[in-house]
Amino acid sequence: MIDVIVIGAGPAGLAGAIACADFGLKVTVIDEFIKPGGRLLGQLHQEPSGEWWNGIKASERLHQEAKKLSVDIHCGVSVYNLEKKDQLWNVYTSVGALEAPFVLMATGAAEYPIPLPGWTLPGVMSIGAAQVMTNVHRVQVGKKGMIIGANILAFAILNELQLAGITVERIVLPEKSALSQEAGEPEEVMKSLLNAAHLAPSPLLRIGGRFMKNDWVRKMGLNFYPKNGMKVNGTSLQLRKAALEIIGKDQVEGVRLVDIDANGNIVAGSETIYEADFVCIAGGLYPLAELAAVAGCPFQYVPELGGHVPHHSETMETPLKGLFVAGNITGIESGKIAMAQGTTAGLSIAKHAGKGLGKIDQQLQQAIQNIHTVRRQATIQFNPKIDRGRKKMYELWENLYSNNGFS
Template structure:
């Protein structure tokens, strides 16, 4: 039996395992995927400094570090239930039930599905699926693709597909409806893209992004937005074109699209068919938190964090004794934040376990500061109001849960 079971071998889970193991705890990491790294594996982009962020290399580095600390990493293991029995957590998996005093749930995120008629055809996949197929498995997802959904994730993966020589013909929006919501409204999409100014589809818009925060200018911009789109790295981004239906017999053959007005309403009689052999649906990410839910953890709905998140403190503890969370389960941010949060959780677990070295308080303080500084230095944010979301959770913790914390004298981090 290990002291700690970490669920998820992504950046948060591995960093957490490393921090716990460095403080003298025995750690087992479980993950469903065929190799450790989580969604870090497929990440590949150039930093503003010109250096490449290569998720595959980062994953290997974390894996080796964990391995050197004798962390037991088991891939291909699915966890389907989590429950507490006296002082021990039972982690139910496809290889049996494992127990530990401490559990770190670092299950990451999942993609919001955006149902489009015909989306069940083979050849339609989530944008993340295309990323994994391309950068992890190194298999071409197709010869000519269409991305439905314009957001930071789809732009990042568009870039990765292009790097691998995959032809993405265009990016269009989902048809506006009650499920696609703002993702189907050209003006709203433009607004969110402008928050990530350097990702805006043209130098003109990048230049204008400061002014475009003005409502009137933005309305004008989307009104005069060209039908043919503006190019993102050579691929047209067509904010005024909506996917009406994905068509094909045995697999994807194309996407039926229509022109829309500035609010995203389809203009009747404008339907045409764009040929494609693959389609990527990009609906954005939400915290993958089912295991925290079945464990009985209280939740809060915080849109800035990506949806429903388990209640947690800044030191990654939940209201359930021995249960910790880190990474995208706590809110959608970059892999670097996940790693920094994992480190906090790993140290906090060691602290709870009484592995008190003279430096543990200092380690914890530093780890919390590290998350803040990584956030400040982030070049892009999935949600521009992430700070607001984090503050909401901090306040909820301090008013609802911190006073109840008897097991451990909670040291306030300043």
């Protein structure tokens, strides 16, 4: 019999499986991708210490550790439903049904789409797809391209594309609309980017970023922002240009851009077509939590966490007995934090399974503290107010569930 079913073989899922298996629990991991690792597989960047973070190697280490502990991993398997029957969770997959008393949901995140005319042309992809094609499949996405959408995720992957020798000539905004929302507003985009100003490649940009946090200075900066943008590692960041349409007959041939004012409004008569053979759309990330909804888990909208997230405690427990969550399903953060959360969830499951008596409480508290430590040390925060979002969720948990037998 299976003790724990882990849905998602990314950093959170693998770390959680390892923590469970360490206490002798029989664990099965399922993932719809062709190999374990999740978003780790596409990550490649240099840490402030000068060391390189290679997601593929990190995922291989987790995979090998899980295999040593006899964790059963099945890739290329999709989950479409799960429900509680008596004391067991029934998980329905593309290869049949599984059942276990505990489920760890580590489904990760998905990208927000920003639709615009021409986005179905061959050569148009999400920024995450470009990352996977480049770093996982070793496929060159194009020779000269453009990113539509300026956010921290776009800049992290821009650097990886540049390391692979791929030319990204410019980053522009999507047209301001109900669909693009704040992604099409130059001031909102600048505010979000200023939270990562300390990572800018030049001292001038880093110093300027500190000054631009002042509202008046930021508005002045946008009004006088260079028409041709500012160079970031050779790529022009053009906050005063927006994409109206991706053009081409059988594939991407270019993008129709227009000048915009500091509020994102179109400047009449300013349309220009720029050549490109690929386009990446960067809409940002949101928690991939549909399966938790299918299971009947209650949700809360917490914008600081990236969207709607399932109710959960600091020990990664949900209000549904036997269902736990970890990683980006609980809020958008880095792979390292996902691993720390996965370990915490695994220890929490082991505790509920009656394992590790006498020592597991201390280990669980140490794991929670490790999440805080890793978060403080994080190079990039996808949502700068993540601590506020976490506090909201844990206060909600305390108010709703602390007197109902939950930890």
